[in-house]
Amino acid sequence: MVAQKVKTMFQEKYRGVGRILISCPDRPGIVAAVSKFLHENGANILQSDQYTQDPEGGMFFMRIEFFKEGLEETVDELRRAFTTVADQFSMNWKITLANRPKKMVIFVSKEDHCLRELLWNWQAGDLNAEITMVISNHEDSRELVESLGIPYHYLPVTPETKPEVEKKQRELMEGNVDFIVLARYMQILSSYLVEHFRNRIINIHHSFLPAFIGGKPYDQAYKRGVKIIGATAHYVTEELDAGPIIEQDVSRVSHRDNVNDLKKEGRHIERIVLARAVKWHIEDRILVDKNKTVVFT
């Protein structure tokens, strides 16, 4: 069973590995205090990244990956102990377990190239996640998804039924989701979902934002006569395609390309950009600062 094989592999590979993600007002002594805390609590730093916006007094961002024997059994005690350091520096922080797979729910409509990329990466063992279900407003991907033993929920949507459908989506995911990926899901989410999953819904927009927001971006790009097309992975906010950007990439096109040529080239970029963003989210590499991100790759 693919799911169990993926889960077991990561549990062994990342046993005892934890991550601390921190954002706080910058001031001297933060790195020293966090390093001292980890040393005093029997943890060994494996990787440390930090970034300060403005030495004159901006925000400070940090991601530390560490090893501590028996972490899985003592992580709650470590979190309680860290509050002293966190309070001293007014930190926004979290400590996560690298070997606990995040529960990922994928939303898809008819276009399945991004879904397929995520499933392929997951099967290959590159995504430490448990795909707990796929939700779609079309039946097209049911056979593919269920062939991998993943539950598939078909929930057609109209403007009139959207509120009750979103309520059903929330009910289906309850207790079974850490984050959502919109893999070319062509429905605008209401604040009912967006607020509940703040900075935990990743969308792939098929343009190089902020260009060509909204529907049919390739048609917009073709009409504009662009020489570059792109894709953008971002966290979903109430405002369409305006959330914190996580990853982008581009590709050259020319006057010889029609709209379908743009879409065909665009599908390659969309898949790669979304997979990168999902992997970074799973690995706790993304910190959100207002409407921007800091990504520690």
Ligand SMILES: Nc1nc2c(c(=O)[nH]1)N[C@@H](CN(C=O)c1ccc(C(=O)N[C@@H](CCC(=O)O)C(=O)O)cc1)CN2
């Ligand atoms: N609250 C948000 N929801 C969604 C976002 C977002 O940024 N905020 N991104 C979109 C993805 N998207 C482009 O990438 C997009 C999807 C759908 C539409 C749209 O006009 N949908 C219509 C219905 C269209 C149909 O039924 O075929 C609608 O929802 O009324 C525009 C852009 C995902 N959701």
